[in-house]
Amino acid sequence: MIARLAPYLQAAPLALILGAFLLLPLAAIVAVSFWDYDSVQIYPDFITLNYVEALGSWVTWKTYLNTLKFVAIVWAITTVVGFLVAYFLAFHVRSATMQMVLFLICTVPFLTSNIIRMISWVPFLGRNGLLNTTLVELGIVPAPLEFLLFSEFAVVLAMVHLYVLFMVTPIFNSLMRIDRALIEAARDAGANGWQTLTNVVIPLAKPGIAIGSIFVVTLVLGDFVTVRFMSGGQSASVGLMIANQISLLQYPAAAANAVALLALVLLMVAAMLRIVDIRKEL
């Protein structure tokens, strides 16, 4: 009897916490998205005006498009960089200790503050920053480049900087599981390095790429801090739009946008989960 109850008791704390702080709040968002509001308060109601306003606005669609642009660019860069880094660690570093040390070096920045990591680009990219000073001194550009900081370029750079680790780790995990005999077999069968890479290694790395993509895509889709800080208010994202509505206390409007964003995120994750069974990959 107790043995049969045990897993339920063990799973209960997790279920309770996620129920109270994830499911219930999401239900609250859905409920409030139908509420009415004025400049002071929000009122229980059942109106669809918030959705009509959000989805009927040209600005909203432009913002979504801009967000998806960030997703596509950051995803492409982190996938290529993440694969190359993971490939180097998995196939070219020979000692297991060295592998661990180098992997740890990649992981440490991920465990420090995102905001500090964003701020740290300022003295590097700014008008009088390290990069501009060097470029001007070397005579490569006549005057400091203005687009380096507080621009969409800076947003993408910071996002890659913040999120690339989420790609490196799962791809590294996938690559480490590849049976080295398969690669020898490919070479014995006459495949050159490139053919081995595209026909053996990359297909076997797909689960890792899929898990990394889930992380990167959802992080960029919901991001508002990086866009706000690195673009200096010159670019928009769905997360930032929601954050701005929150700061104006327009909660029902923010909630309607949040429901739309949530639907988009869950759709994209469901699509990616078709490629990979997370439970098998852990």
Add this chain to the structure above:
Amino acid sequence: MASEGRGLEFYALAAFFALFVLFLYGPLSTILILSFQGPGGGLTFPMNGVSTRWFENLFEQQAVGDFGGSFARSLALGVMTTLTTVAVSLCAGLAFRRRFLGSTALFYLTVASLVVPSILVSLGIGLAFQVAGVQPAWWTSAFGAHLTWTLPFGVLIMFAVFNRFSPAYEEAARDLGASNWQTFVHVVLPIIAPSLVGVGLFGFTLSYDEFARTLMTAGSFNTLPLEIYGMTTNVTTPVLYALGAVTTLVSFTAIAAALVAMSAIARRRKTLKPV
């Protein structure tokens, strides 16, 4: 591939990896250097002398808002989140070893907790508290918000650990007459101890640096990341970098402590003699 001499591919990838590490650490090191900027220096190079002026500035209460208070709150919240994450993840990991009704749903709920954008968790918890008429506070709503971020990492790590855990050890212990509890405390727990330290490290660092989920849930008192974010809009002196240096040092200390604990456990295991 790596069975004979180092080819061109190795050197190209090694150079790429070196650039990658520079990309990761370069910006961070510039603010560490600039935090020692001289008293008259600004937010960018060149260094205008060297001083610890900005670190002193950090501890003068009125200069930079409530650094001490927000730091203490973030540390306390980090410790609360760490302990809860380790305990709840361990229990859930044990539960997932067996089939139980709703296990798949709970697993995907955990994954959902990871992929739902932070701003939505923040907004949702803020709204739920408002609707319920409860004041949000860092030790209630923000604590819950942090758990929705740290628990998925903890649970997925425990999931991976128990996937690789051989039941033979437990069977052996039971054959020798150990009770369920004895098996857990003397066999299972020591084997997974390093992973639990890892879960704790994730719990602390993710909570200590969490910003987006705290935004609407912290109530009237800021945590450190909120304080830092506020400073970026109105502080124009290197005191910002000094704060960055201090808080990065705290993160590094947590990482180092976890690594030392893990290697201490490993060393102790090697020296254990069979009784």
